[in-house]
Amino acid sequence: EVQLVESGGGLVQPGGSLRLSCAASGFTISNYWMNWVRQAPGKGLEWVANIKQDGSEKHCVDSVKGRFTVSRDNAKNSLYLQMNSLRAEDTAVYYCEGGMSWGQGTLVTVSS
């Protein structure tokens, strides 16, 4: 069964950091671009960042440039998102997506 499982979300103060992880099973992420997508409460989907199969190319939305870094470890079949200098507007459920499969999401809440 193809599965993506996110972890690492939680409550963090403004300016703080979190590292999200996404563990894949049932398929090999090394064959796919992998994406992070977020959804603020009651809002639509927002693409956050992605990374090429071998990690040689990365892209992210302007609002997170210089703060978020996407990475992957194909040997561990895992995807990561390092989030620094977090702001209230980063509050959202964060999903990983790849190979047309989605995780269940992990909630990040930025609040004092």
Added chain:
Amino acid sequence: QAVVTQEPSLTVSPGGTVTLTCGSSTGAVTSGHYPFWFQQKPGQGPRTLIYDTTNKHSRTPARFSGSLLGGKAALTLSGAQPEDEAEYYCLLSYSGARVFGGGTKLTVL
């Protein structure tokens, strides 16, 4: 970054046909934007319906199809079912970066 536009809401009768569209602020949508379509029901995560304009996920019902139509990406639902009531999002690629549309709330009524 580009802005991707979708109809905010649409209504279709059970058994009817409806087409959702996805436009780009940069001009015509082409296959080079690798359009994706996703469905999201309340309280659930998204699921992939269509990738690369016309290709269906293995679990996508046959009543859904993707195309390019009048300079936009399009998702056509033929023979709507009550369970198709959901939010639908398109996603376009711009040289690697991606942008979602604002979503279309589809009501089956």
